Amino acid sequence: MSQKVITRFAPSPTGMLHIGGVRTALFCWLFARKHGGTFILRIEDTDLSRSTDDNIRIIEEGMAWCGLDWDEGPIVGDPGQWKGPHGPYRQMQRMDLYKSKIQELLDKGLAYRCRCSREALDERRKAVEAAGKVFQYNRGLDAGKGCADAHHDASRPCAIRFRMPVDGDIVVDDLIKGETRFPAESLDDWILARTGDAPGEIGVPTYNFCVVVDDTHMAVTHVIRGDDHLNNTPKQIPLFRAFGYELPAFAHVPMILGADGAKLSKRHGATSITEYQAMGLLPSAVRLALARLSWTPKIDGRAVESAEEELLTDDQMIQLFDLADCQKSAARFDMDKLNWMNQKLIQRATWQELEPHLRPFLPAAWAEKPDAWKALAIQATQKGKSLTDMAEALRFAFAPPTTFDEKAVEKFMTPAIKPALAEVRGLADYTHAGLEAGFNAILAKHGLKTKDLAQALRVALCGKPVSPGIFDTLMLVGREGVAARLERWL
């Protein structure tokens, strides 16, 4: 690769950052990082009705949470400002460029003004469809009814259409899908720019036009996007040619489906990245799980083949990433595997790494706890599947239980256990070894089994027969807390 790799993720601000979009962004990011290239974030806000500053902020925050840092694009929290030499990175701020490029096409006769009203178009569409055919502007049954060869009425606002080739195939050479051919006759003259406000004025350009102009002017070398855009590519390629632009490389990544094989949507529970954040998932786990959908990392030409190898770090992913190892088919989102990866990454993280992620799920009192206590707390609950599990497991460490599991009380709070329980108050050495020694002494003295005392203690300290290791539990509650919580059972 002679030129510097530049990829871009170009979401439209619709109110949330979709998990599928994040996956696409991840591939762009991985590819750019792998090749020492640049990753651009571009906001496609030409749909005026949906684009707001708030919606843009949602994208920025979602990307940031996922650890997908962009080299060029908007500056977080400062709408309208950007970093990078190819700005601005919001399409609505690029209107002047678009309009001059459209004028260029008009001047060259490669595009033309269309004054057909929506109503007229609808009517013609209906008529053609009634005849069992596809409506194609100025093609097929609609031939001769277009504005291409007519003198447009300069007194009326008009849209701009692109003159598409009529014969032959348009070939898309895709890095993932391979070569695909689209018959030119299956496409028609599409709209470059919507109807302007005043006669002669060029309106807001459409997606297919903006991408071509932006990708070229931002020097994007690899267009990596969802395969729902594969069908748009044959519309865009003739436009690249009309401008005399060089074609970027294309890679269309498969969609992510819901567990039922249908398109991932609200009814599958979570589509927005913020929902995954709220579930207590580590961003690194989300990255891993998303990357492994439709991508099989190959180590020395061999697919990963053990649980250990599945758990790739970001660095390994970057090093291993290759579009050639991507699947052509759509993948279903596998929440089970994400949870497993999350658990594994939680287990192998140091407490310092985990702390900032865990903090938002814990009560404010967490902030006042000393580091040693935090380290113990995190380690004691690191078997959890998620940060929310960990936070739940730690509840007892912040406040005495208010309710008690009835069955557990009945089973473990036997009269025989009370004397032993009373003696636990006397334990003074609150180190793991100290507690273990004292605990065993009490056991021996009363002829109890570990389980008997441990479970009774759990009920007294946590209200339920489930907690971290009993000595960890004691240390987390602390000597005074233990004494206080034991009181009501003696």
Add this chain to the structure above:
RNA sequence: GGGGCUAUCGUCUAGGGGUCAGGACACCGCCCUUUCACGGCGGUAACACGGGUUCAAAUCCCGUUAGCCCUACCA
């Protein structure tokens, strides 16, 4: 309707003419155990269908079926 993409265990996938069709998650069983977990060991489970080509097809070709995408003055 037209055009495009896709099709291996429940899920993610390896394998691209000869494999007992391999792995991971999930599931089930056993072991470990101070609870819940973790962990260890083992197990169930797949080439969508129909035709070709070939000594031989999950693998190549052609159909069919199913799913998805595009077919907007959405992106």
